[in-house]
Amino acid sequence: MKQCFARTLVLASLLASTSAVAQDQTLEPVVDAANEINQAARSSQLTVDQIADTTQERLQQFKQINRQIEGLEVYVQQLQRQIDFQQQEKSELNTAIDEVSVVERQITPLMLRMIDSLETFVNLDVPFLPNERENRIINLKDLMDRADVDVSEKFRRVMEAYQIEADYGRSIEAYNGEMQVGGQLQDVEFLRIGRTVLIYKTRDGEAMGVWNQNQRQWQELDSGYRSSVQEALRIARKQLAPDLLMLPVFTPSSQAGE
Structure with missing residues (x-):
């Protein structure tokens, strides 16, 4: 009886061992497939993370480019306004250039008359600084004959001479x-x-x-x-402060006065 029981246990053990081995062999493909799925999932997640990072970076670049475009649009508008203004100035300058010859023909005789009047005035005026004032008029006459000097500069020099003569009366x-x-x-x-x-x-x-x-x-x-x-x-000579002085003064209505 004991021998039959022992054989039964050995047989059961063998059957159990055989069943476990068979079960392991059956589950092994499933485990391998699961591992492959997990590995593929990790790889997919890494790919998704990389795509997300790339998308965020592209979004930031897109926003930055949009801001640059907006700034360039404002800059282009400002440049266009400047171009429009320059075109207007160009048109006005062209008109002025067309009139230069007319103005020059009118202003040159005027300056010559002004110099003649200034010379007459100096000759009839009180004879102070005679050489300086005479040379100034001679230089103006020489200046009028020069072709390398602009009309504007000639006019400026004539007006400067008039201003100097005017200042004499206040000094x-x-x-x-x-x-x-x-x-x-x-x-x-x-x-x-x-x-x-x-x-x-x-x-x-x-x-x-x-x-x-x-x-x-x-x-x-x-x-x-x-x-x-x-x-x-x-x-x-600025060696003393200004003060009241008794000096002779001639007036048109009298011979002399004080």
Whole structure:
């Protein structure tokens, strides 16, 4: 009886072992397939992650390019406005260029008349700085004959000469020069106060004279004015502060006054 039981157990064990081996052999393809599926899933997930990263990067690039396009559109619009404005200026310049010859023909005679008038004025004016003023007019006449100088520059120089002459009437000036005094050429100091007073004084102060515009000649000045003239010369040279002075003044209605 015992022997039959033992055989039964051995047989059962063999059957169980055989069944397990058969089961393992049956499940092995399934496990391998599952592993392949898992590996494919991991590979697919990596691919999806890479696609997602690439898509996000492309989206950022797209947004950046859109911002650049918007900026370029604004820039192009600004350039177009500038081009339109330049086209308008070009048209206006072309019109002005067409009129230059007409303007030049009109303004050149005007400048010549202005120079002649200025020369006449200087000749009739109080005779201060005669060489400087005469040379200025000579230079203007020479300038008008030059072909290498623009009309605009010629006009500017003429207007500058007029401005200088106008400024003389609002200034006080002391300068050195020479003139005939007592039949001799002497170094003198000139005092000019606007166009109202022109006085000379010799270096030693022994002789003084004032220009009489009514008679258009020099008139001897009394020695009593010596201190006032000396003080006025120092004021003109900015060596003293401006002050009230007693000096002779000629007016059209009188021979002399103070």
